[in-house]
Amino acid sequence: xxxxxxxxxxxxxxxxxxxxxxxxxxxxxxxxxxxxxxxxxxxxxxxxxxxxxxxxxxxxxxxxxxxxxxxxxxxxxxxxxxxxxxxxxxxxxxxxxxxxxxxxxxxxxxxxxxxxxxxxxxxxxxxxxxxxxxxxxxxxxxxxxxxxxxxxxxxxxxxxxxxxxxxxxxxxxxxxxxxxxxxxxxx
Numbered sequence: 001x002x003x004x005x006x007x008x009x010x011x012x013x014x015x016x017x018x019x020x021x022x023x024x025x026x027x028x029x030x031x032x033x034x035x036x037x038x039x040x041x042x043x044x045x046x047x048x049x050x051x052x053x054x055x056x057x058x059x060x061x062x063x064x065x066x067x068x069x070x071x072x073x074x075x076x077x078x079x080x081x082x083x084x085x086x087x088x089x090x091x092x093x094x095x096x097x098x099x100x101x102x103x104x105x106x107x108x109x110x111x112x113x114x115x116x117x118x119x120x121x122x123x124x125x126x127x128x129x130x131x132x133x134x135x136x137x138x139x140x141x142x143x144x145x146x147x148x149x150x151x152x153x154x155x156x157x158x159x160x161x162x163x164x165x166x167x168x169x170x171x172x173x174x175x176x177x178x179x180x181x182x183x184x185x186x187x
Contacts, residue, residue, distance in 0.1 A: 030064075034063040034064055037056050037057070037059045038067065038070050038073065041054075041056035041070070042069075042073060044056060050077045050080035050081045051077075053080075057070045057071075057073040057074040060073075071090055075087045075090035075112075078090060084119055087115070087119060091112055091128075092124070094112060101135070105135065106135040107132075110132045112128045113126075113128035113145055114145065116128060117145075117152070123153070125146075125149040129142060129145050129146035130146065138169060140165075140166040143162045143163070143165040143166035144162070144163065146162045147176070151183060156187040157187070160184070163176050163179055163180045
């Protein structure tokens, strides 16, 4: 077996398998700074450093008060600090943000619903799960999450209806099946 010698340039041409990159949108320095602040806030949230997260999210909101991730993070940081009323205000404002109504933001509405449900704000959680379902009506997790909120509201018929949709979309969804058993016992 004989080895073939290649120059570095020939090697690159022959073996470079990186796909052609799509040109990225130009981002302003403010957008880059805001992204960095939001990411720092998210890191603090992962560590349960709620005051530090609040600081980072507030700085991001100084650059763009309608930033979806920064608003969600701020509300969650308030929630983590036990500042329920402030969290509720932020979540309410966030739910009215027109920038959210895009399919890629279904996770934001779902996350918002989860945060509200943890704060026992079930009616508001239901509104946000409905918004997420409108954006992606084929996600079984969204139907499961809304059914949890209805379960806590004591609305077993609604919980059962959404659980049926969840299971129709994913027959192997064990958590949905377990919750359905609990709902049927209460019904």
